[in-house]
Amino acid sequence: MPALLPTPAPPRAGFSLTELLAVVAILGVVALIALPRAGDTRREGLRAACHVYRCEIEVQASLWLRAQGAWPAADLADVGADPAYFPEGLPLCPVDGTAYTIDGSGEVVGHDH
Structure with a gap:
């Protein structure tokens, strides 16, 4: 008489609760x-944009000095009103939303984020 082999178990229809909990725990850690x-990436992007705006303002202030013979106003009202320098208007700081100002040498004051 031949030996009877165990019959294979039927295939499972889904995942057990333990398997699902393990996957949820791993996704939580990730x-x-x-x-x-x-x-952090968003904050660094805003800081980088502020730096770019500062540099752009300093370049435009230097170009204003070359064309007009004097630095623009500290609040940049004169250079900001001229669309040849800022066609889209003066930028605001993307980090804190404040306006940029310059000192007597054309450098942006503050905004050392």
Whole structure:
């Protein structure tokens, strides 16, 4: 008489609760690692944009000096009103939303983010 082999178990229809909990826990750990880095990236982008705006303002102030013979007003009202220098208007600081100002040498004051 031949030996009876065990019959294979029928295939499972889904995942067990333990498997689902393990996947949710792993996804939670990944989210805890990734989310703070995404916030840092945004802040660094805003700081970089502020630096670009500062440089652009200083270049335009230098061009104003060359054309007009004097530095623009400290609040940049005169150079900001001329569309040849800022066609889209004076930029605001993307970090804190404040207006840029310059000192007597054409350098942007503050905004050292």
